Each structure stands twice: as C-alpha cells, then as structure tokens.
Amino acid sequence: MSTKSTRAACGIRVVASSLPTREAVAAARLELAGEILQHIIVFFSNEHDPEILLDALKCDFNDTSVSGCSTSGEIGPLGMMKGGIVIIAFPENGFRLMSEVITDIDKGGVERASEIARRLRIQMIGSASRSAKEHVFALVLVDGLSNAEEALIAALDLSLNGIELVGGSAGDGLDFQDTVLIYRGNLVRRGAILFVIETELPVRIFKTQNFEPTPVKLVVTAADTANRIVYELNAEPAAAEYAAAIGLRPDELGPYTFASYPLVVKIGGNYYCRCIRTVNLDGSLSFFCAIDEGLVFTVARPRDMLRTTLEALEGVDAALGGTDFVLGFDCILRRLDAESRQVRHKVEEIYQRFGVAGFHTYGEQFNAMHLNQTLTGIAFATSIDKPREP
Template sequence: MLQVRQGYSNNPDMASAIEEVIHQIQQQQVKFVIFFSSMKYDFQQVSKEINAAFEAAEVIGSTSAGEIGKQGFSNESLVAMSISSSDWYASTAVIENIHSKPMLYRKNVIQAFEKTGLNRSDLNLSKKAFGILLVDGLQAAEEMVLSVIHSIFETDQFPLVGGSAGDDLKFTETYVSANGKVYHNAAVLTFVKTSHPFCTYRENIFEPTEHALLITKADIRGRIVYEMDGMPAAEAYASKLGIPTASLAEQMARYPIGRMYAKKIWISTPFKILEKGAIQFYSQIFPNTMVTILKPIDPVLAAAQTVKNIKDQLPEVKGVIGFNCIVRLLQFEKEKACEKVYKELSHLGEVVGFTTYGEQYGKVHINQTLTMLAFGE
C-alpha cells in the first residue's frame, strides 16, 4: 500500500515551521520526502532538519518562487510530501558544476540509477521507473543537465519531470538539496523504481495562433534568437502580433513561442529584448526551427481537463508532485484564478509542488508549463 502525506507551514518562526511540517508528514516506512522552501527560511537548516527526521528515506528539495500545498498557491511558506510504501526504491544523484561541466557527473547518474536495481536497456523501463529533477534555476543549464541524464539510456522514452529552483523572485541565488546537503550550481535527480501505477503529465494553458515564424539566426547556448524570417527577431515577432516593436516586451508573456513537435506544444518564454532586436529566451530554440506564436486559454478549464486526463490514466490517483512556472502563477494572480485552478487540481488527492523558474519534462526544458508526476494504487 502506498501512503501519501503532505505538510505546510508559513509560521514566521523557522524552527516552528520546520517542526510543524515534519509532524504533518510523519508516518511509518517513509521512503521518499520532497520539500520546497521559501528563501524566507534558512535553506541549510531546513534541509538539515528534514533530512535528520527521515534518515531512512531519500530526501530532496529546493528553494522556490512560491509553494503549492494544502493552502493552494502560497508564498513565503514551507511545504513537503512524504511517501510510504514497501515497494518504492529511490536513489539520488547530484550533478554539480552544471553551468560548464555537468558531463563530469554522468557516472553519478549511472550509479544512482543502478542502485535501484533497474536495467538501462529495459524496453519496459517507462512502466517501472521515473525520475524527479530539481535544478539550480539561475544557471541556464537545464538542457545540458537533461542531455547528461538521457545519455545513459538506450531507450528513448524515460519518464522524468522536474522544476528549476526559485528564490522568491529575487533572481540572486537558488539552491537544491539532497539528503541534507545543500548545493548551488547543481542539480539533484532521484530515480524511483516501483510497481505502483504512476504517470507524468504536462499541462499548458496556450494554443497555437495562425502566426508561424522561422528561426533564421540563433545562439543556442545563450538562448538568444537574433532573427526570425530573416528580420530582427523583435521586429518579426511584433509584426505577426500586429503591434509596434516598442510594445512587444509587455505582450511576450501573454503570447509566448511554441515549438511544435509530434503535434504537441513545447513553450519557450521570451526573457528580454536585447540590442538590435534580438530576444533572449528562458529555454533553447534552434536555428531553422519553425515556431508558432501562442495565445492563452482559460486556465481553470485547462486544470479541469488535466484532472480528467490524469484520472483516465490513473483512476486510483493518490497524489501529485507539481512544478508550476512563475509566469503562469503571475497570470493566475492577474486573472484572480489561483484559488479556482488549485481547487480543480486538488481533486487529484494530495498535491504538493512549487513555483519554478522553468520546467523539465522528459528530455525537454520548457517554460510557462505545469509538469506533474501522479501516483496511486
């Protein structure tokens, strides 16, 4: 049997907040704990104390730009989830120096994977295991980390979800944690082997418009697009939207770029407009790629559809770990939709997660998305 418990506190006293959350998630035979913390608290101390309370479990966490828990979408809080089961085998790898040399830690990834007893060449691997990835959100290194992880597999489809750590919108430093130790310029990856049913899911709240653009000049590593359709990127983008280039910056989050692959949308959010009309994004876009400008849909209806789709795959769902983009949250707040969106998602059982600086799904780093891991009996 799989048991899930979640904890939440926004107590201004850090020691009390940690104690409250630990008490709420205590249960027998805990195998895995995940937590997300506002920078309001000392992340080193939070990590140390939660790990000490669950020494027999794998314990991972990150700093956040907002939390998701029993109080819905919150800020300046601490949330956590514990999972108890006799059939849940977890092992964690730390990938350091992600800004420049994450491949040096490939061996760590292999060792963590093999520790669970899994076989990398197993064609049915996607039904037996998954990965949860937390990444320092200010290194612009998610794609490199994902490349290291997926290089170890012979199969092309390994279920993985995750998010990029935040820091309450300070954009100064973000941190991840593995078994009580805190890391900067790093990622933590937990592999889980289980016979309990699970699924990964990716929700977006946008749909394609009729406006397509060809990326004609780009710096992949720098996530910069210099030209679209042979024109300065900002000029081409604004022209498709029918607005002056000077007005583009305030509209980009509402009309992000979608990379279309296998009839699915993978969102890249513009970060800022640079000199000579170049645009820097929060994720990589390759030259000679056709992209589509997206437009928003009702996020509450999207959340209801998400619940239906997950329950269709997993009728006995007990809980969800979710990674929700900060730009989505800002949209929810603007539209006064936070409470309604969370109310829909809460139909999936215990829901814990955080507001991210980017999301991971399979091999891809994306933006303005909610990536989710759902599990049950």
C-alpha cells in the first residue's frame, strides 16, 4: 500500500505515503478531502526535493498553514519508512495552534527565541480556560545541523514558564549535508519552528531510552566545542580510543556501531546519551550533541528496546486512561539499533498499537534537555476526563 491514513478520536488525521513527491501530496489531499484543517505538519525524507515538495503543498493545501522538516526516516500508518512523507493534520475544532519561526539560531537567535516563546505563551495562556499542564504543550522542530539545540532549548523552556516542551531535530538520512524546515510557504535553514498548542484533551509528554552504563570511562582531552568535534579521548586519538574501548578497530566504526555502543554523560543523577555522528578523516569524532573538554563519557550498552519502549507507552496510556494518538520523535540511532538487532518490525507493531506518528531525528527535545538515542513524544488522551495523577 503506497498511501494510508488514520483518524484519531481527537480529530487529528495522519497520512503516510511512499509515492513520488507530487503524487504523495495529491494523495494526501485526497485522503483529507472534506476536512476543515487549521494546520498541517509534514515530515519528509531527503529523497524528496524540498522545492518541489513546497510547490506541491502550496498547490494542494493553499487554504491551510503548513510547517514541517526533513527527516532521517518517517513514522506513521505505513510503519517506519525510508523515503516517505508523513502528514499530521490538525483539525479546526478541538485545537488552538500558534506558531512562529526562529531564524539564524546558529548566529545569536537565542534571545529572539526567548521573546517568541514568551509572546506565544502569553497569547495562549492569557485566554486559555484550562491548566497548561493538562491541555497546553509546546512543540519545536529544529535544524539538526545548526549545532545550536542546547542553548535554544534551554532558552525556550525558561520562557515557556511551565508549558512542557517536546520536539525533534531535522535530519537528512545519514548524509549530514542539508537539513531543512518548511514554514508557511518558505524553506528555512539553520532555524527552528516553535508551536504552542491547546487541546480539549489531556496530554502527557514522555521520553524513553534503552541503555545502561558500563564501568568504562572516556575523558574529552581535546575538542572543537563550537563544531561538536572531539579530537582526543584520554589523550589519545578519539576514534582509535573509542574503538579500543568497545573492542573494535577504527575502520569498523560506523552508524550501527554508534547505536550499539552509545556514549553517555551523568547529569543530576541520570545518564543521557551524547551520540557520535561520524568518524572524520583525521580520526576525530563528530557528535550530535554539545561536547566540551573535560567532559567524562561513560560507554553504555543497550537494554531491551522493545521492553523499555512498551513500558513507557503503557505507562502514559495508563496515566491518561487511554491513549488516542502519539506524536513521536525517535532518534535515528534507535532505528539503526532496532535494525541491527532485527526487531524493527516489532518496534513498528508497538508504535502502531499506540498510534505513534512522527519522524527519526538527529536529536530529541524534552523540556530543557536536548537528547540523543531517545524517543520523546506527546500523547493525547482518548477522552476529556481528568487523567490520573502520575
């Protein structure tokens, strides 16, 4: 099946298509015929030319605001896709959505981001009749090659002042060349899109990760922090030292290795991934997250992805009294790890059971944190009844 759609009880429609660009958009328009929409968010593979996609969206959805970003894989009614398009369509009724683009986040856009977040929060909460915790959330899409997520997310979280934040960093497969956002008829690079959304239904944000630390430590002893490059670990060439720590040769390193042997740091008593993106020709390592000299990495090993993912989604489902739909942001390294362990189809089954739709990212956002090798998301309840206390 090349195109498939679902409808959540809250009215959100999800359309996934593996057709060529213009045909995929036309098929989505047909699936959504008769719907009164206020905003659609599109997640698209880098196999789709963004200029052609933008033109097709303008033609077929000229009456609806459109946002979105490029991906490293798409998640929706057709499962975990490569080369596809997934559209999340918010209906006019039951939701109130405000959004704004933040440009040049790699060149001092953080102060502007704070102002935008503060303005959207005041506009939304000032007239909202429900509590922010249960019915209002913030969503952010970020250029995954901006190297600016940490400062951006911290600033947004502070200015949102209690509105919970979730999101993902745009990808481009595993090319690391050209990530792009779409916002209201324009292509945006090195930027971000912030949404503040009110819904009639209770919502919960969540995160889950599947690794545990080992005793092996690696200290960053030489780095280019601005570009997230580590030259030395334990005063040795970075790639060679990392390879030795996990029992491999440097020429055996690659994306599947990074997924199977993540590096983590301890913050506030918890461990968070700081994942490797690529091995460079000079033997250095480029990372998805911010790094600094003196940072102590711990080599980690994966836990059971199926069990940890299912536990997280079942926990949210129980807290909400039933899950209607989940907008999810899943690290590309989790997908690679699932493929290498031959459990991808079982992960797909879990996602479809809980109505997960979203994309594979270059990084995930969760309140004030920019994360790696994590699934973050926002879950919508099946009814307007007050959810159970966590």
